[in-house]
Amino acid sequence: MTENEDEFLNRPAAEDSHDDIYDDEGSIRHDFLTMVGAAIADRDVLFLRQNVARLHESELGDLIEAIQPDQRLSMIRLLGADFDMTALTEVDETIRMQIVDQMPNEQIAAAIGDLDSDDAVYILEDLDDEDREEILAQLPFTERVRLRRALDYPESSAGRRMQTEFVAVPPFWTVGQTIDYMRDEEDLPESFTQIFVIDPTFKLLGAVNLDAILRTKRAVKIETIMHATNHPIPAEMDQEEAAQLFEQYDLLSAAVVDENERLVGVLTIDDVVDVIQEEAEEDLLRLGGVGDEELSDSIAETSRSRVPWLAVNLVTAFMAASVISLFEATIEEIVALAVLMPIVAGMGGNAGSQTMTVTVRALATRNLDIHNAFRVVRREAGVGLLNGLIFGVSIGVVAGFWFQDPNIGGIIATAMLINMMAAAIAGILIPLSLDRFGADPAVASAVFVTTVTDITGFFAFLGLATWWFM
Amino acid sequence: MTENEDEFLNRPAAEDSHDDIYDDEGSIRHDFLTMVGAAIADRDVLFLRQNVARLHESELGDLIEAIQPDQRLSMIRLLGADFDMTALTEVDETIRMQIVDQMPNEQIAAAIGDLDSDDAVYILEDLDDEDREEILAQLPFTERVRLRRALDYPESSAGRRMQTEFVAVPPFWTVGQTIDYMRDEEDLPESFTQIFVIDPTFKLLGAVNLDAILRTKRAVKIETIMHATNHPIPAEMDQEEAAQLFEQYDLLSAAVVDENERLVGVLTIDDVVDVIQEEAEEDLLRLGGVGDEELSDSIAETSRSRVPWLAVNLVTAFMAASVISLFEATIEEIVALAVLMPIVAGMGGNAGSQTMTVTVRALATRNLDIHNAFRVVRREAGVGLLNGLIFGVSIGVVAGFWFQDPNIGGIIATAMLINMMAAAIAGILIPLSLDRFGADPAVASAVFVTTVTDITGFFAFLGLATWWFM
Numbered sequence: 024m025t026e027n028e029d030e031f032l033n034r035p036a037a038e039d040s041h042d043d044i045y046d047d048e049g050s051i052r053h054d055f056l057t058m059v060g061a062a063i064a065d066r067d068v069l070f071l072r073q074n075v076a077r078l079h080e081s082e083l084g085d086l087i088e089a090i091q092p093d094q095r096l097s098m099i100r101l102l103g104a105d106f107d108m109t110a111l112t113e114v115d116e117t118i119r120m121q122i123v124d125q126m127p128n129e130q131i132a133a134a135i136g137d138l139d140s141d142d143a144v145y146i147l148e149d150l151d152d153e154d155r156e157e158i159l160a161q162l163p164f165t166e167r168v169r170l171r172r173a174l175d176y177p178e179s180s181a182g183r184r185m186q187t188e189f190v191a192v193p194p195f196w197t198v199g200q201t202i203d204y205m206r207d208e209e210d211l212p213e214s215f216t217q218i219f220v221i222d223p224t225f226k227l228l229g230a231v232n233l234d235a236i237l238r239t240k241r242a243v244k245i246e247t248i249m250h251a252t253n254h255p256i257p258a259e260m261d262q263e264e265a266a267q268l269f270e271q272y273d274l275l276s277a278a279v280v281d282e283n284e285r286l287v288g289v290l291t292i293d294d295v296v297d298v299i300q301e302e303a304e305e306d307l308l309r310l311g312g313v314g315d316e317e318l319s320d321s322i323a324e325t326s327r328s329r330v331p332w333l334a335v336n337l338v339t340a341f342m343a344a345s346v347i348s349l350f351e352a353t354i355e356e357i358v359a360l361a362v363l364m365p366i367v368a369g370m371g372g373n374a375g376s377q378t379m380t381v382t383v384r385a386l387a388t389r390n391l392d393i394h395n396a397f398r399v400v401r402r403e404a405g406v407g408l409l410n411g412l413i414f415g416v417s418i419g420v421v422a423g424f425w426f427q428d429p430n431i432g433g434i435i436a437t438a439m440l441i442n443m444m445a446a447a448i449a450g451i452l453i454p455l456s457l458d459r460f461g462a463d464p465a466v467a468s469a470v471f472v473t474t475v476t477d478i479t480g481f482f483a484f485l486g487l488a489t490w491w492f493m
Numbered sequence: 494m495t496e497n498e499d500e501f502l503n504r505p506a507a508e509d510s511h512d513d514i515y516d517d518e519g520s521i522r523h524d525f526l527t528m529v530g531a532a533i534a535d536r537d538v539l540f541l542r543q544n545v546a547r548l549h550e551s552e553l554g555d556l557i558e559a560i561q562p563d564q565r566l567s568m569i570r571l572l573g574a575d576f577d578m579t580a581l582t583e584v585d586e587t588i589r590m591q592i593v594d595q596m597p598n599e600q601i602a603a604a605i606g607d608l609d610s611d612d613a614v615y616i617l618e619d620l621d622d623e624d625r626e627e628i629l630a631q632l633p634f635t636e637r638v639r640l641r642r643a644l645d646y647p648e649s650s651a652g653r654r655m656q657t658e659f660v661a662v663p664p665f666w667t668v669g670q671t672i673d674y675m676r677d678e679e680d681l682p683e684s685f686t687q688i689f690v691i692d693p694t695f696k697l698l699g700a701v702n703l704d705a706i707l708r709t710k711r712a713v714k715i716e717t718i719m720h721a722t723n724h725p726i727p728a729e730m731d732q733e734e735a736a737q738l739f740e741q742y743d744l745l746s747a748a749v750v751d752e753n754e755r756l757v758g759v760l761t762i763d764d765v766v767d768v769i770q771e772e773a774e775e776d777l778l779r780l781g782g783v784g785d786e787e788l789s790d791s792i793a794e795t796s797r798s799r800v801p802w803l804a805v806n807l808v809t810a811f812m813a814a815s816v817i818s819l820f821e822a823t824i825e826e827i828v829a830l831a832v833l834m835p836i837v838a839g840m841g842g843n844a845g846s847q848t849m850t851v852t853v854r855a856l857a858t859r860n861l862d863i864h865n866a867f868r869v870v871r872r873e874a875g876v877g878l879l880n881g882l883i884f885g886v887s888i889g890v891v892a893g894f895w896f897q898d899p900n901i902g903g904i905i906a907t908a909m910l911i912n913m914m915a916a917a918i919a920g921i922l923i924p925l926s927l928d929r930f931g932a933d934p935a936v937a938s939a940v941f942v943t944t945v946t947d948i949t950g951f952f953a954f955l956g957l958a959t960w961w962f963m
Contacts, residue, residue, distance in 0.1 A: 049737075050862035076920060081741045089864045115860075205707045215704050216686045216745065233710045234685050237675045267519075270770070271551045273763040275686065275745060292762055293743040296769065298742070303773030304854060309775065311850025318851075318860055322875035326883075329847050329876065333884060336843045342837040343889070347835070351828045351863035358821045362829035365817070365947070366810040368835065373782060377799050381779025381788075384774060390788055392520035394559045401621070405792035406799065413796075414803060430651075477835070 044082055051089045057225065059086065063094050068101050074103040084113025087122075088319075096125050108134035112145045117319040119347075120149060128154055132161035139213060139277055140187040141294060142165075144173045171289065181265045182258030184298070185279040185288030188212040191219040192245055194228055199241030206223075215289075216275045220249045225285040227255055227278050255280045258287055265290060266298040286306035306387055309465035310380065335470050342478035343368070353493055359426045360488050366422075368480030369440035372413060375472040378403050378450025382466050386454060400451050407447025408440075415439035434491060438484035442476060449475040517760035519558045529556065533564050546575040554583025557592075558789075566595050582615045585938050587789040590619060596706050598624055601629035609683060610636075610657040611764060614643045618653065642757065651735045652728030654768070655749040655758030658682040661689040662715055664698055669711030685759075686745045690719045695727055695755040697748050718864035725750045728757055735760060736768040737859070776857055779935035780850065782806075801961055805940050813838070813947035823963055829896045830958050833905055836892075838950035840884060841912035845942040848873050848920025853934050856924060877917025878910075885909035904961060908954035912946060919945040 046052045052174075055074075062070040078086065087095055087110060099106050099122065108131075111119050123131065123146065135143045135158065147155050147170065159167050163491070169187040170175065176182025189212060192201050201218070205211065218236075220229040229249035239248050245478050255278045269292060279288040308314070312332040316325055347354075347364070354361050382399075385391035391399060415436040423432025453471045454464035516522045532540040545568070557565055557580060569576050569592065571768065578601075593601065605613045605628065617625050617640065625644075629637050639657040642650065646652025659682060662671050664827050669756040671688070675681060675796035688706070702840075709718050725748045726735050738744065739762060749758040778784070782802040786795055817834070824831050852869075857863035860867060885906040893902025923941045926935035 048862060049859045050864060053863075056864070079742060080923075081743075088860075089862075132803060202707055205704075206710060211704070211708065214530075214702060232684060234675075234681070235674055237703060237706065238681065240676060270766060272549060273551075275762065276889060277609050290658060292745065292766075296740060296762075296766060299766065299769060300773070303770070303777070304858075307773070307777045307854055308850055309781065311780065311846050313847050313850055316851065318855055318865065318869060322872055322879060325872065325876045326879045330883065331843070332847070333840065333843060337836075337840060337884060337888065340839045343839075344832050344836055347832045351832065354831050355825065358825050361824050361828075361834075362788075362814050362818045362821065364831075365835060365838065366807075366814055368941075369810045369813075369947075370803065373803055374799070376781050377783050377802070380783055381777055381786065384777055385788055388770075388774075389519045390558075392518065394520060395788065396525070399788060402790075402792055402795065406795045409792060409796045410800065410803060413800065414807060418807065473839075477839075481835075488873060 032087055034216055044078065045087070051085055056086075056089055058089060059098070062221045063090075063097050063101065066101060071098065071101050072105055075144060076107070080109040081113045083110035085112050088118060090108055091149045092118075092121070095122055099126070104133075106134065107144065108138055109142050112142050115317045115319045115337060116149065117147070117317055123150065128157045130162065132158045134164060136166065137385045140169055140173060140288075141184060141291075142436035143170055144183060148174060148178070155407050160445075176258050180258060180261050181256045181260045181279050181290055182288070183260070184262050184294045185267075185290045186212065187288045188285070189219060189284060190215060191225075192282045193222070194220050194244070194246035194249065196245050197241060198236055198239045198243050198245065198248070201236060202241070219252075219278055219286055219289075220245055221286055227252060227280055227284060227286045230278060232449075252278050255284070257282070257289055262298045263302055266302070268380060269295045270299070297317045302387070306383065306446055306465045309463065310383060310469060312469060332470075337471075338372055338469060339474040339477070342474065343481055346478050347485065350481075350489055353485060353489045357431075357488065357492060359422075359428075359431055362484060363426075363431070364481055364484050366418060367435060367438050367484045368477045370418075370439065371446045372409065372473050374410060374443050375446035375450040375476045376469065377474050378406075378447050379454055379468050382451050382454040385469060386458050386464055391455075396455060400448075403447045403451045404444065407444045411440040411443030413445065430491060431488075434487045435484060438480065441483045442480045445479040446472070446476045497665055514548065514556070514943070521555055521837050526556075526559055529560060529568070530564060533560075534569050535569065536571060538573075541568065542575050546577070546934050550577055550579040551583045553577060553580035557581075557584050558588060562588075562591070565592055569596070574603075576604070578608055578616065579612050582678060584614050585787045585789045586619065587787050589616070590785040593620065598627045599631065600680055602628045603678055606632060607637065610639055610643060610758075611654060611761075613640055614653060618644060618648070619671055620720055628922065646728050649732050650728060651726045651730045651732055651749050651760055654732050654735075654764045655728070655760050656682065657758045659689060659756070659759045660685060661691045661695075661756060662794045663692070664690050664714070664716035664719065666715050667711060668706055668709045668713050668715065668718070671706060671715060672711070675958050689722075689756055689759075691756055697722060697750055697754060697756045700748060722748050725754070726760055727752070728899055732768045736765045736772065739765045741770070742843075772857070773900050776853060779852060779933065780939060782939060802940075806943075809947070811946040812944065813951055815950050816951045817955065823955060823959045826903075827900075827958065827962060829892075829901055830955060833892055833901070834951055834954050836888060837905060837908050837954045840888075840909065841916045841946035841950045842857045844880060844913050845916035845920040845946045846939065848876075848917050849924055849942050852921050852924040853938060856928050856934055866925060870918075870925075873917045873921045874914065877914045881910035881913030884913065900961060901958075904957045905954060908950065914951040915949040916942070916946045 044051055044055050058070070075083065075086065090098065095118070111122060135146065144429060147158065150158070159170060162170070172180055173185065173187060190205065192204065204235055217230050218230045219227060220231065221227055229246070230252045231245060231249045235248050254268050254272060254274065256268065258279050258281055265277070269277065276289050276291045279290050281287050308487065312329070314328040316328045318327070382391065418439055419432040419436030422435045423429045449472050454468045457464040457467055514521055515526050527541070529545060545553065545556065560568065565588070581592060605616065617628065620628070629640060632640070643652055643655065643657060662674065662677065685703070687700050687702045689697060690701065691697055700722045701715060701719045706720050724738050724742055724744065726738065726748050728751055735747070739747065744762065746759050746761045748756055749760050751757045782799070784798040786798045790798070852861065887901040888909055889906030892905045893899045919942050924938045927934040927937055
């Protein structure tokens with residue numbers, strides 16, 4: 024045993040497990056990984072129980088991602104009932120599927136019984152129908168019904184992400200009765216921040232935050248301290264829309280209701296934070312021309328997800344090339360044009376993606392709407408004009424000296440100005456129009472904007488040169 | 494009064510104000526804006542009190558952004574003491590500064606006294622020193638001290654974002670004593686989900702979630718139900734790091750401690766959600782070559798924020814142009830090269846930004862680290878090779894037929910393959926290296942990656958052609 028390991032094992036069972044397993048960079052410590060690897064190889068169940076089973080679910084998830092693929096299932100088998108299945112909600116989809124596919128359905132059923140319903144649904148929804156039915160059949164009746172109901176709601180809906188465990192009381196109970204109920208009841212959710220008030224048909228009447236209960240005398244009736252649930256979330260609502268309500272109204276949890284306004288579950292902020300992250304990530308990846316890929320995808324999967332975007336770009340690249348081919352005679356005469364033309368197109372492309380990025384983000388956060396669209400378009404046109412002048416003049420001067428010809432300088436300066444204006448207009452109008460017609464502006468804007476700036480850039484520069492020199 | 498307005502005014506004071514002021518697109522309803530505008534013009538204080546003062550702070554923020562700039566201050570003046578200053582934390586920085594600059598310091602001081610400390614700090618931190626001191630001087634002693642302490646912590650630190658109001662009790666109190674204290678105490682925070690346990694010197698001993706208090710009999714001591722606060726947040730910690738702890742451990746709130754581990758405040762999930770949003774937005778904007786700009790910025794401000802990035806791109810564009818100029822003789826001979834060369838460079842640029850986007854995002858979410866870096870680099874190289882073959886062959890065939898010359902087809906296919914490989918390697922190694930050296934990969938990666946793909950693309954294509962034909 025090395026000195027390092029010795030030091031690690033002699034530490035008191037630290038409460039601050041965060042410092043334990045991560046290094047300064049936020050990666051799992053190398054010596055911890057080595058020890059876990061050795062324990063898996065040696066089938067050292069005791070070590071794993073003491074050092075792995077105690078980890079927080081997200082730490083265990085990071086550990087599963089960091090160890091070798093062939094070690095993952097062995098570790099889970101060795102941990103047996105001590106393995107916290109929630110950790111699987113914290114790993115890449117590809118890795119989760121690999122693990123779940125190889126686990127016997129009985130073991131999954133046993134483990135899923137202990138999970139909160141939202142975590143259970145998260146794991147069940149990716150399974151194929153046959154496995155899912157087999158696992159559900161092994162669960163107790165109430166739980167099976169609850170999970171089936173959540174799984175019946177559409178993918179990415181609030182109903183899918185909700186937790187079906189919650190505390191609900193009638194309005195005529197007093198604060199004292201409510202507290203006594205919570206002290207005696209065994210089967211409460213693992214943690215909660217508000218309780219709901221319902222009528223005998225489960226219709227939602229209101230909600231009470233726990234701090235309101237704690238501030239209030241025992242004799243007071245719940246209905247006098249409950250607040251209206253201003254934002255009950257229909258189970259069919261898209262999770263992104265639900266996340267926007269959480270953000271706007273700083274909610275910690277919200278009631279989820281069915282089409283008859285009956286309480287069916289509760290959506291909590293921790294799931295919403297994940298949704299917010301995913302949506303922001305989606306916009307970023309789409310703008311970069313990447314689909315739903317994960318780091319654990321194979322070469323073939325990754326290539327397949329990227330080819331469509333590259334193929335679209337190829338078509339537009341040939342369109343730009345055919346614009347150039349219109350001016351072959353001019354280029355043959357003045358080769359300087361071939362040297363300079365990528366500058367005009369490239370600068371336009373960059374300016375266009377600046378405007379487009381701002382527009383896509385403003386649309387996603389609902390900061391851009393009909394009230395300010397006109398003002399923002401005018402501003403972008405102004406920025407395009409100003410930056411077009413700045414860079415047109417600079418490039419014109421440099422190009423004029425480089426090729427010892429003020430005519431070339433003047434032509435490239437004018438072409439730059441035209442292309443920067445085109446970039447600004449395309450950069451804002453393309454995403455705005457896509458959004459108006461219900462398309463996701465993050466997906467398609469980049470292709471259209473570069474097509475506009477390439478074609479405008481080449482046409483303006485080579486066209487002006489042909490008109491002037493030929 | 495139009496029929497529409499009439500309908501609106503006759504509605505019962507709706508609890509679900511969300512449906513009231515927004516249309517289906519999530520913009521503020523046009524007729525509501527018209528009515529507010531008319532009320533401001535008519536100095537109709539009654540209308541504003543009934544219909545504007547009752548809005549949620551975030552709705553009021555949206556309204557302030559949607560009305561004309563010159564109406565904003567008038568509306569706030571008309572609302573007087575009914576104006577909820579918290580709404581200013583929900584608007585663009587530029588708009589907030591415009592409003593605050595024009596409000597008398599006395600009014601700001603009066604309004605800030607009612608705010609939670611985190612909201613007060615949010616507004617105070619943007620003011621110039623003189624105004625801030627004048628406002629602080631008008632606040633009661635305790636509040637002034639609290640706000641000064643938060644303002645003393647660095648910008649973007651947990652100490653700046655924390656709320657200094659919290660409930661803390663000694664460990665030897667019973668659950669009953671704690672509940673009685675909360676029932677009697679007037680000066681509790683507006684809302685809270687956990688209480689803290691401290692010793693007489695304010696040293697943090699632990700925390701208790703409110704649901705734990707409600708589940709427990711009155712006679713039980715707090716110290717037996719408290720949990721260790723595994724993740725107390727040092728006040729100096731960067732807000733982004735704090736947000737990562739919230740995300741990883743699904744926290745709702747966390748204790749903020751000073752350098753002596755004394756409890757100084759509490760950080761709550763709603764502020765953290767804002768941080769998560771901001772950080773995701775920052776990455777997106779930086780990848781698009783845009784700095785910290787807001788929709789309400791002027792043309793000059795926007796231009797200034799975008800010029801640096803365009804200037805850097807200009808330099809690299811000239812570098813690429815000088816590569817082309819090395820081959821002027823070849824281009825003069827075979828003009829087809831000038832037509833085709835932007836395709837090679839452009840496709841490489843797109844493939845490079847796909848890889849770069851994935852890498853930057855994986856670094857930001859800490860999914861990419863030393864444990865899987867090698868595997869991911871190998872995968873990207875594989876994807877580059879595969880996509881290089883696919884697109885090299887397609888472009889080669891098309892170009893060969895277009896210019897009736899299989900040599901040109903073969904040369905462009907080879908150049909494409911080389912450039913796609915270069916794009917893959919640059920797309921992952923450049924952000925990884927920037928991250929290693931402590932730079933933000935989102936800021937600079939795009940420039941470097943396009944420089945590599947432009948130069949490689951032109952050099953490989955024109956170089957191969959020169960070697961083959963000349």
